[in-house]
Amino acid sequence: MKKTSLIQKLEISKKEFLEISKSIIQPSIISDQKKYKTLLKKYIKLEKIVSLYEEYNNKLAYLKEINIILENDSDIEMKELATTEKYKILENLSYTEREFSNLLFSSNSKEQYTTEDYRKAVIIELRSGTGGDEACFFVEDILRMYTMYFKKSGWKYKIIHAQKGGIKGYKEIILDVNGEKGVYGNLKFESGVHRVQRIPKTESQGRVHTSAITVAVLPKVKDIEVNINLNDIKKDTFRSSGSGGQHVNKTESAVRLTHIPSKITVECQEERSQHKNFEKAISVLRSRIYQNEKEKRLKKISIKRKSLVSTGDRSVKIRTYNYPRNRVTDHRIHKSIYDLAGFMNGNIQEMINILKLAEKK
Incomplete structure (x- = not known):
């Protein structure tokens, strides 16, 4: 045409x-x-x-x-x-x-896989919250849980950015996850505060501590969906603080982008090339701007669901992992699974399926 x-x-x-x-x-x-x-x-x-x-x-x-x-x-x-x-x-x-x-x-334009639930790719951001070193340990545990789930689902992932914790684990880690249609439709339920109750490795008196991390699942958007003006971006380069050998640590290959209008900042330092780090940082920036605008739009037209099943609100406690009782509980649907070890090994689809049903209802 x-x-x-x-x-x-x-x-x-x-x-x-x-x-x-x-x-x-x-x-x-x-x-x-x-x-x-x-x-x-x-x-x-x-x-x-x-x-x-x-x-x-x-x-x-x-x-x-x-x-x-x-x-x-x-x-x-x-x-x-x-x-x-x-x-x-x-x-x-x-x-x-x-x-x-x-x-x-198209005669069948009712479903062209244009809704967010059918997206094949997402950006997942894991950040330590309250709990100090124990929160960093738990970020690493949740990272392992998700990567095992990705493997079971046949999805691929790449680490875009990682910031190590003080002793072990991560303060922050960002992943790029790709697979078949429905990656976002499954993972969107993971956004929120994940709380853990257990005896930390650093605890000498055997007391149970409560720590928390935040998970953000952002739909990965195409360039056509978010208009980023290059003049609105401040670019800084710096030396990588992570592993990667002599080249990474001695050249300014790491990139920090700041979107001036929204004040959103993104860092990427996992690649050896500054250009590749820039491309990955731009991808994350697009997703964050898209999510930011989406949330503002939902508030403006007052159609945000009362249920917290799929709002993606990162300030809301959604799940507790209780190690002494071998129990994981999702607070949005009041569902508990008494197989924490299996859950942490990536067997999370049962919980996701129940959340999907709750959303439909």
């Missing part, structure tokens, strides 16, 4: 969407349930198209900015970044145009 014809179709869809938006809130429409359901179904379909169309236009505008940088900026590194971004934008504009065709003309 020619681009001009596609744009015409999209403009028609946008106009129709705006008309339905006005009519669907009218009392006469709401009182007529049959008519209301028909319009609502159409509204939901058109909302996806219009939202994607807005992102498409933002990308076109961003492409113009990139071309200006390429023509006028004398900074060689900035030009290299702009060239990389331009290649991605052109590729994604083409991808978006195919998505439009699916949404506009």
Whole structure:
């Protein structure tokens, strides 16, 4: 299909969407349930198209900015970044145009795997909370639990960033997880505070301590979904503090990116190449900005679920791992599993399935 014809179709869809938006809130429409359901179904379909169309236009505008940088900026590194971004934008504009065709003309556009639950990739962030060294130990334990679950599920993962704890374990670790459709649909339930009750290895008197870590599961988003202006990013480089040999520790290959408008900061130091660290950091930054905007949007239109099953609120205690009683309890659904050893070995799908059922209800 020619681009001009596609744009015409999209403009028609946008106009129709705006008309339905006005009519669907009218009392006469709401009182007529049959008519209301028909319009609502159409509204939901058109909302996806219009939202994607807005992102498409933002990308076109961003492409113009990139071309200006390429023509006028004398900074060689900035030009290299702009060239990389331009290649991605052109590729994604083409991808978006195919998505439009699916949404506009496919006879089976009801489910095009466009919802978040069908995403194949996520960013998982694990951070130690209250509990000092014991919290760092528990980050490592939860990391092992997830990696064993990934192996059982046939998913692949890479460590993007890792910050070691004082004695052992991790203060923070960020993973990039990829697999078949539904990676986010399963892992989204893990976002929140994970609490552990056990006798720490450093405890000499045998007392049970309570520590906590936070887990954040962010859907990994495509470039077309989040518009990041290079001029809004502050880039810092520094020497890696982790393992990796002479090259990593003696060159400034680690990258820190700060998104000035949102003040979101991302670090990456796992690769030997500064360019590769930059690419990974940009990926994490996109996911964090997307999640940040999503949460603001949900609050604004007041449709956030009362249930905490899938809100992804990282400040809410969702699960307790009680070692003395061999029990793991999910507080959102009041479900306990008395096989903590099995759970920590990656057998977490049973709990996830129950959470899925609770969300549907």
